[in-house]
Amino acid sequence: MLNFFKVRINHGSQAIKDIKKATVNDMHRGFPVVDEAFCLEKCEDCINCCPTGAISKSPLSLDIGKCVFCGECERLCKNKAIQFTNYHKISTTDRQNLIINKKLSYDDFNNNSIKIRKDIIKIFKRSLKIRQVSCGGCNACEMELNACSNVNFDMGRFGIDIVASPRHSDCILITGPITENMADALEDTYQCSPNPKIVILAGSCAISGGMFAKSNAINREFLAKYKIDLYIPGCPVHPLTVINGILGLLGR
């Protein structure tokens, strides 16, 4: 019994107190700062090295919906035209916002990234029940989403929960590139969820196909059919990106 108290006291309170102000370790690769002015003429090292083809020229831009945050472009660039920062609030409601170029500082991005919608706030502001559907991918995003509900990040305190059945859900959260074998099950889950509902894509695989974009075994028709309400980039998504993104969408 004494041992129990010892461990309990040592455990203390683990929850991050202010989730909005929390920062991640400096090593974390989050929002990239892209500045074409530093580019050497005719240098295309970053474009050639990128495993997902996320970087394009004129103007130099990095699509963090495709990026797997491996950091190779940053390592290769001698002039530091691309630099990853540890800013983790990179969720957005508009796919176009994810294409980062020179004109965009982190503050600009942050101010415009989430367009608050009255219809969502009216219904879901105080509570959002999420049904997550794993459609391929590598399971890293799933583990990070699980971590959102652990004692450190504790998403439940905001009324945001993962529920067991689509029947109980307000939101379908998709991870993975959507494999052919999973496409029907995803459609069924979507149909089972009561209206009104929102759709969230988490991770590079879900947003753009990521490393699997060129695979012949994926089927992304679902995304053309339905409106996507929130994009959470990352490979895998960081729990703080997820929670802050969803809180932003809910107008909190």
Place this chain on the structure above:
Amino acid sequence: MSFLVTKNNKTFKLKDIPSLDINTFRDQIIKECKNNKRIVSFFCEKLEKFVILYAILASDEESKLYISSTLFKNEKSYPSITQEIQSFHLFEREFYEETGILPENHPFLKPVRYSKDRFDQNQKIEDYPFFKIEGKSIHEVGVGPVHAGIIEPGHFRFNCHGENIDHLEIQLGYQHRNIEKLFIQNQSSFYNLMILAESIAGDSTIANGLAFTHSIEALTNTNISRKSQSIRGIALELERSAMHIGDLSAICGDVAFLFGNSVFGAIRTLVINTLLKICGNRFGKGLLRVGGVNYDIDTNLNQEIKKTLNKVSKDVAGIADIMFSSPSVCERLEKTGIVDFDTAKKIGLVGMAGRASGINYDVRYNHPFGIYNYYPLYVLKLEGGDVFARSYIRYMEIMHSINFILEQLDSFPDYDLMTKEVGSIAKDSMVVSMVEGFRGEIVHSVITDNKGNICRYKIKDPSFNNWFGLAMAVRDNEISDFPLCNKSFNLSYCGFDL
């Protein structure tokens, strides 16, 4: 000679692999398997006019691999090996699904993953031929592919008698991304393949990444520095302990021991954040590269990791002591989901689940790679084969891993190079690379063509061996114990589905 004898991470020429006729091939495999050899990988290469089937067996005591092959031209069937050696059953099913060459008298010839390149495109994942069971007080329970929690998709079909599970059938394939083919398509640079290897299974990022780098380094004849090897070893053990701690947390959750769930959960965060401090990603993505590693561990970080791990070690010991001495926890864990030694041996369990059933096998010890050549580990094993054994062995391995990392950090070489230049790939060659991930033996087999391009990349995840172990474990258990059994194995869906 019926077999080419080689070792882990050693390149050899394709022409040195004996090509036997199918009957001799089969007889020799059966003979060797009865003579204490074990199946490691069994896969085909489809060429225009024929199919080459490779078999890789391991002799764990000698640390050797035995490789043989056979050629199918027009033959449409052969007598299955599974009839004699049960551990081949999934390998032969996979071979059948890919080529349509029938293993005759296979007792369980069902689809494996509905792969994109299957021979019968008419087979659909929704028409899987489940076993049916009929009778009074018999019922079936179907679960999935979308599960209750945040886990990967798969379908479980329970045939139950009252609360008792008579049979569990596991149907997978929902995560199939055809990743082996992407390895052929994306080979314009090693770096692309590196990132792809890290995406095979996110929970085994480092282990799969290592199997990939080892195979390419063997094919290009690159020796990497002692320092890189040390960092790789540290990362692999961090991954292992993080995953094991996470699993213990989930097992505590499944038996409603919420205190353990919270405390282990918090400790896991510490460990994966240590990986974040090293390489900027909580799962170690971006750390490895062919020829070395991308990130160094400097003196400050070295001290910081040591401090964290000492705390982790103390905290894990504290909560594990409470967990494993709590009667309400042990009551659920003990004698639940037993896989005895004979069954485990027969179906070919590997890794931590195998060691919990008494199988004395660990790639790090039996087929050492990288840093484990210089710092050997001993094999930890238990006899019980129940959920308790699979939980307790995790605790033992966490402590073992942390001690290993601390030892590495103490003797960390500051002077060495991080990366080395890589040459070109050997032509017409093959390499088999085995790594002990947290689940067990990960095998990557790479074949190159006469231009030095990769023409076949075969991945075998330990889950491929162990899923059937889960089906055996839940037999004659209560259906309510299934989540616990499932968590105690914690198998990969994406590693299996590829």
